[in-house]
Amino acid sequence: MIQFFKTSGETVIAVDAILPLSQNDIEKLTWLFSGAGFLKQEKLEGWFVGPRKEMLTPWSTNAVEITQNMGIKGIVRIEEFVGVENENAAFDPMLQAIYNNLDQHIFIIDKQPDPILEIDDIAAYNEQEGLALSAEEIDYLNSVSKAMGRPLTDSEVYGFAQVNSEHCRHKIFNGTFVIDGKEMESSLFQMIKKTSKENLNKIVSAYKDNCSFVQGPVAQQFAPKTQDNPDFFEIKEVETVLSLKAETHNFPTTVEPFNGASTGTGGEIRDRIGGGKASFPVAGTAVYMTSYPRTEAQRPWEQSTEERDWLYQTPEEILIKASNGASDFGNKFGQPLIAGSVLTFEHFESFKKYGYDKVIMLAGGIGYGNKKDSLKDDPGKGDSVVLLGGDNYRIGMGGGAVSSVATGEFKNHIELNAVQRANPEMQKRVYNAIRALGESDNNPIISIHDHGAGGHLNCLSELVETTGGKIDTAKLPVGDPTLSQKEIIGNESQERMGLVMKPENVELLKRISDRERAPMYEIGETTGDMQFTFENSKTGEKPIDWQLGYMFGNPPKTVLEDTTENPDFENLQYNPEEINSLVENVIQLESVACKDWLTNKVDRSVTGRIAKQQGAGKLHLPLNNVGVITLDYQGKAGIATSIGHAPVAGLVDAPSGSILSIAEALTNIIWAPLTDKIRSISLSANWMWPAKNPGENARIYHAVEAASDFACALGINIPTGKDSMSMTQKYKDDVVYAPGTVIISASGEVSDVRKTVEPVLVNDESKEILFIDFSFTERALGGSAFAQSINQIGKTAPNVTNPEKFVAAFNTVQTLIEEELILAGHDIGSGGLITSLLELCFSSNKGGMKVNLDGFNEADAVKILFSENPGIIIQCADNEKVKEQLIENEVGFILLGNSVPYRKVRISHSENETDFDIDSLRDLWFKTSYLLDRNQSGKELALERFKNYKKHELDYDFRAFSGVAADFGINMDRREKSGIKAAIIREKGVNGDREMAYAMHLAGMDVKDVHMTDLIAGRETLEDINMIVFVGGFSNSDVLGSAKGWAGAFKYNEKARIALENFYKREDTLSLGVCNGCQLMVELDLVYPEHSIKPRMEHNESHKFESAFLNVDILENQSVMLGNMEGMKLGIWVAHGEGKFYLPFNEMEYHIPMKYSHDEYPANPNGSHFSTAAICSRDGRHLAMMPHLERAFMPWQWANYPIDRKKDEIAPWVQAFVNARDWIFERL
Known part of the structure; x- marks a missing residue:
């Protein structure tokens, strides 16, 4: 009922x-x-x-x-x-x-499961179901049916279509190309693989797994000793491999952007989880490309094409919803998003419409694994096949196949069937169970794969590919009783992983899974006979029963014939006298303008291992070129990642587009000191193309060829990538073609994360600013943001003509960074040199720049300022030493100028001088973000953010804090037990446990990992624990209110309730709640039980997740943890959706030890009463706070740390944990 x-x-x-x-x-x-x-x-x-x-x-x-x-x-x-x-x-x-x-029928679906069908006419079934099978594949399946002596079932035909779709099998990339009548020597995939053959470098695994691995350094693993019971954290050394992955989710995001982008992010994370025999995702990236959002009428670049009757959503809706989806998944799973890009584009010329009506949504990421588990083993006969994750629903049916055709080609109901469903909290539970096995000394996983396109069909067939297997469909969890057998095994319900392990190890996984509340099912076994069977043990139905060889098939290789047809765009027409208005237009393009609307809603600090994310400078504006993570909490060795793309330049010349994409990724990642300089770098190349249209097959061939040749010449490799070959959107009377696009994701091992350079100009007039060319050819405006802003494309695009010089320049700059000879630096990217110069000045309210362009030997200042030829700008720490090294390594440079005390970028060229007002241009640059932010923060708060972003400059007062670990009794390499026992308390969905545990460990406590299931089952009573911490995250996905479900688990489970009550009755205990843990303490009334009306945690006033690095003031207070930190003004991360303290009484009734330093949004990110950031119990023992001190206890974790305190070993927030340690020690 x-x-x-x-x-x-x-x-x-x-x-x-x-x-x-x-x-x-x-x-x-x-x-x-x-x-x-x-x-x-x-x-x-x-x-x-x-x-x-x-x-x-x-x-x-x-x-x-x-x-x-x-x-x-x-x-x-x-x-x-x-x-x-x-x-x-x-x-x-x-x-x-x-x-x-x-009424009582709102959930009733009047449908019985469809019976298993025998398919007599495969061609007709293909058309009916939109399976995208080719004529050759249909002939192949007919031959299989004949060989088996029976009709194939609907599940077999459907399964073959999914497993062999373009999306899954990359038939174009493996196909034979015939261009202008000549058969090409290599396939696209062979050319990509060539980069790894010629430049193996440190590759451990490429092209054969869910992600790529390269050799990494030795790092510290910080994890509980055992993970099927509550246990204490320990440190051990592990040899690592570094993971890289990126893939797109274009079709689902076009149809339904929130869940499309969310599941795209989740799928990419699962790829890294499923690398080798389990690996560990750490941080993500995202790229969004749409047609123009038209946020404000009459912007000139949006006038060249008419607005369409969009098939599904408007571009503006897609940008907001897709980025919401990707952000939401990362926020709830616990993966920070630390780098990315946005491009909006449309163009109509020569009777052809270009645009991203079929959008691009790329999700990428980096992480690591144990080297011993970097390669999968082959299962043997009789091994167990295990499924982790949620139920089966009628979701994504046909996603893999339908993604392989142009949007709008099928009936809407087929495309609707491909709509996804995201549950990041479920994926976190599944990951926790797998992580526990991967962190163990004897990982029992033999092989592991994720569920993506094709569902069980793809995942399970890959798991048993070398042996065969039998799967019992009666053991597969079904959330919808109306599902047919085909739908049960073919749906794309997310957040599931398949594993193979020995039967004797299943019980261990069962205990871990039960503890993590991760659904687990033993669903079959490997057979050793190469037969692949799904059989229902209760009914005897066999939807699939055939040889694996039939499923993977050997249909004829795809042959692609094409002729060369390059677009012929007109020469650029512009007026150099209008330089100021040209700059104003360029910096408002979504690709160039401020991305705060993206970064302010996505967690960029979770894990506590983020050394560099988008936000830079004292204004914390999203300007950083590169994202950097650490491999452990020691904060030295790490991984850098960056993004590059140049699709509009690729329209002018496809090979140039590929080269520029790689060059941009490299001139972005260059700012992190890489262990082996350029040879540290591996790339993911993701190709999105309107293939099979006239001229486009030839264009992608030459684009891939150029990428391969350029990477080979640079000495780097492309060990991973993906392709999406149907980037066309069809309307009733029109077709819109996406520009052929390659997105490059670069990653590399970092030697010292603390030396990463930011694009924040230092106000010292004695320090010279240099330009270093990475292009070695004439300035060209074709395909630039400038050309786009005047509704043109142009005839000539930039290029890189000398890879050897590129390598020399790259490696020399790396040496300068390693030797700390560069104060600030920025690449020349979208918007050209003028944008880079301005952006160097944006993240501060002080100073400007004086620049002379005569060194370029170019008469046209527009070309100098707006061309996007690869290059960088550096500010020297030591002018002579920098120039000495550049000259010694034969790296050319141009002296541009120096910083000045006034707020102008003053540019002189050929005796002409032009001033650009930094603050007014920064407002224009930020305005684009504001226009989009109105649709997510609301008009009032978006405007408030726009007005205040430049007023809330970060400022600090450390008082007498020394920054020396030994002064606080801290041994940075401690292994022995201290006897001071603390515990982190976590519920399903929380994600801030590891960084919190390490912060307490660093301070000198022995930290126990305690799950709510331990308390509920009575495995843990907290009797010997002196401090508990309720950690941050999204317990139960914040469903029904933040921490409401977590509170219910305490309130309505006797053993857990009694354990908590007994802990709080003791006088030798402390408690801390951060973020979700703070919300729990408030919900359970643990801070002010004496109040007649309890406080509440409410939604942020923006009604969205808020992520920021901001200032807090520590007031006079009686808190055990914060009492002796009075007067400090510190930086700290916030990352929450329901962080507003509702305090119904007068301020004096509360003990508020910490406030946000400003009352106004966004420096007060949630609208808390009295600007409250934390509350404390009357006796000072129990502290609840929304900001994340556990993500700011090391200097490199801060988004902005005082430049004069570079030698600090620890950050001031360690003091809070040391205070807790000392208080407990005194009472032992």
């Missing part, structure tokens, strides 16, 4: 239970729904918008699990419905439906 609960607003919560709910159950639900009233009606009149009945939402999955953890039995679905005026209310048809009345 469905029971209804009404909230204080217009929301109705519908609870579907298969068992009667008792009065006690209803009271629990009323508490869980924050006082929502129980309605006794079986039917509610009116109009409502809610989720489609066919799609059980991730919100429901989490809500149901919360009720189970609270001891309520029989609930199968919980959904939210919002009352609306009538049937004309706005809703998202991809995810929602409109309901006339809510």
Whole structure:
């Protein structure tokens, strides 16, 4: 029966239970729904918008699990419905439906599972289901059917289509190209592989796994000793491999951007999890490319093409929703997003429309693994096949195949079937279980793969590819009883991983999975007979039963014939006298302008291992060229990553586009000191192309060839990548072609993360500013942001004509960085030299620059300022030493000028002088971000952010803090036990546990890992623990309110409740709650139990996640942890969605030890009463705070650390943990 609960607003919560709910159950639900009233009606009149009945939402999955953890039995679905005026209310048809009345039938799907079909006419079935099979593949399947002596089943035909789709098998990249009548010698894939054959460098694994690996350094692994029970953290040395992966999710993001981008991010993370025999993702990247968002009318570059009747969503909606989706997945999984890019583009010329109507959404990432587990083993006969993750739903049916064709080509219902469903919290649970095995001394995983396109079909067939296997479909978890056998094994429900292990090791995984609340199923075994069978043990049905060789097939190789047809664009026309307005237009393009609208909503600090993310300088503006992580908390060795692309230049000349994309990635990553300089670098190349259109096959061939040749000449490799060959959007009477695009993701081992250079000019007039050319050819404007801003493309694009000189320049700059001879630096990228000069001045409110361009020997100042020829700008720490090394290594440079005290960039050229006002141009640059931010933060707060971003400059007061570890009794290499016992308390979905545990360990505590399941089961009682910390993250995905479900697990489970009550009764204990942990302490009333009205944690006033590095002031206070830090003004990370302290009494009734340094948004990121950042109990023992001190205890973790304190070993926040250590020690 469905029971209804009404909230204080217009929301109705519908609870579907298969068992009667008792009065006690209803009271629990009323508490869980924050006082929502129980309605006794079986039917509610009116109009409502809610989720489609066919799609059980991730919100429901989490809500149901919360009720189970609270001891309520029989609930199968919980959904939210919002009352609306009538049937004309706005809703998202991809995810929602409109309901006339809510009754007992709102979740009923009148459908029986379809029977297994025998397919007599494969060609007709292919067309009916949109499987994208070629004529040759249909002939092949007919021959298989004949050889087997029976018709193939629908599952077999469908499975073959998914496993052999362009998306999965890359038929174009493996195909034979015939261009202008001549057969090419190499396939595209062979040319990519050539880079690794010629430049193996440190490759460990390439082209044969879910991600690539290169050799890494020895690092410290910090993890619990055992992970099937509560246990203490320990440190051990491990030899590492470094992972790199990037892939696109273009079609799903075009159709439904939030879940499309979210599952794209999740899928890429799973690829890294599934590398080798398990590896560990650390940080992500994202790239978004759409047609023009038209956020403000009459912007000249948006006028060249008419706005279309968009098939699914407008470009502006896609930019907002897709970035929301990618950000949300990373935020909830616990992967920071530390680098990325945006490009918007449309153009109409020579009767052809270009644009990203079919969007590009690229998700990439870096991480590491244990070298001993970097290669998969081959399963033997009789090994167990295990599934980790959630239930099967009718999701993504046909995603792999439908992604392989142009959008708009099939009927909408087929494309709707490919809509995804994201549940990052489930993926975190699955990852935790796999991580536990990967961190063990004897990892029992033999092989592991993720579930992506093709679902079980792809994943499980890859797992048993060398042996064969038998899978019991009755053991596969089914969340929708109407699924057919084909849908059960072929759906693309996310957040699932398949593993093979010896039967005797399954029980260990079962214990770990139960502890992590990660659903686990032993679903089959390897057979050794190369047969691949799905059989239902209860019904005897066999939807698939054939040789693996038939499934992977050997259909004829794709042959692609084409002729060379390069677009012929007109010469650029512009007026050099309009230089100021030209600059103003260029810096407002989405590709050039401020990306704060992206970075302010995505976690960039989680893991506590982020040494460099987008935000730079005292204004924390998103300007950094490179993202950098550390491999451990020692904070020296790490990994750098960067992005490069040049698709508009590629329209002018496809080979140049590839070379420029690689060059941009390299001139971005150059700012991190790489262990082996340029040879440290490996690339991922992701190709998005409107293939099979006239001239485009020839263009991609030459583009790949150029990338291969350039990488080989540079001495680097491309060990991973992906392709999406259907970048065309079809309308009823029109076609829009995406520019052929390659996105390069670069990564490399960093020798010392603390030496990474930022694009923040130092105000010292004696320090010279130099330009270093990486192009070695004439300035060219074709394909530039400048050309785009005047609605043109141009005839000639930049290039790199001398790879040897490029290497010499790169390696020399690396040496300068290693020797700390560069104060600031920036690449020449989108927007050209003028943009780079201005951006060097943007992240500060002081100083400017005086620049002379005569050294370029170019008469046209527009070409100098706006061309995007690869190059960099550096500010010297020692002028003579820098120039000495450049000259010694035969690296050319131009002396541009120096910094000045006034707020202008003053440029002189051929006796002409022009001033560019930094502050007014910075506002224009930021304005584009503001226009997009209005649709996510709301108009008022977006405007407030726009007005205040330059006012909230970071400032610090460290008081007497020395920065020397020994002064605080800290041994940075401690291994022995101290006897001071602390515990982190975590629930499913939290993600801030490791950095918190290390901060306490560093301070001198022995730290125990305790899961809520340990407390509920009685495995842990906290009797010997002196300090507990409730850590940050998204417990239960914040469903039904932040920490509400976590609180319910304490409140309604006796052993957990008693353990907590007993802990708080003791007088020798401390507690800390950070972020989600703070929300839990407030929800459980652990800070002010004496108050008649308790505080609340509410949604941020922006109603979105807020991520920032900002100032807090530590006030006079009695907190054990913060008491002796009074007067300090420090930098700290915030990353939360519900961080507003609602404090109903007068400020004097609360003990507020820490406040945000400004009352205004965004420096007060959530609108907290009294600008509160933390609250403390009356006796000072219990502290709840929203900012993340555990992500700022080392100087390199700060987004901006005082430049005069470079030698600090530790940051001031360590003091808080040391204070806790000392307080406990005194009472032992």
